Amino acid sequence: MSKSTPTDAELEVLNVLWTKGPSTVREINEMLSKEKEVGYTTTLKIMQIMTVKGLLERDESSRTHVYKPLMKESDTQRTMMDKLLYSAFGGSASKLVMQALGNNKTTKAELDEIRKFLDDQLENKKGERE
Known part of the structure; x- marks a missing residue:
């Protein structure tokens, strides 16, 4: 598990996941877009970076990847x-x-x-x- 401090954008993604539970990029993007306009590809890129940093885990067992946080709130x-x-x-x-x-x-x-x-x-x- 990473001890790095999440950026503001990463924290927004984590807050959605802590509230909603494991989710797809689309689900997270829809939640984030309620507050401000966020492009799907931007959300995807942030979540890919978060996965590399050890902040998220991606379940690739189905066609639609599901992400979950690796850090407790x-x-x-x-x-x-x-x-x-x-x-x-x-x-x-x-x-x-x-x-x-x-x-x-x-x-x-x-x-x-x-x-x-x-x-x-x-x-x-x-x-x-x-």
């Missing part, structure tokens, strides 16, 4: 977050979180979820010390 997010954390925030998780929460787009429900996560983390740490 959570692993990709973790890799990209680590890269962002160290390159843009000097490794400071608090700076990253403050920037993310300071954009005024965070909903009350999201903040409640974050609070619960932090409370759970504190409880787990407290339990480890006892």
Whole structure:
């Protein structure tokens, strides 16, 4: 499995595959085209490159090739977050979180979820010390 960070275009393809599951180039192109105009051959080329890079696997057992991601969504997010954390925030998780929460787009429900996560983390740490 590749540890390379996907490009923006590759990430769009991966997001479709993580949501929809194994798909053909045509299916992925149709999903991508709902957001912006993307040519079939462009989608095909991106997916061929992704296969060479080890980001996708192509099942050639039928006439229509079916692609699936070789990276889990959570692993990709973790890799990209680590890269962002160290390159843009000097490794400071608090700076990253403050920037993310300071954009005024965070909903009350999201903040409640974050609070619960932090409370759970504190409880787990407290339990480890006892």
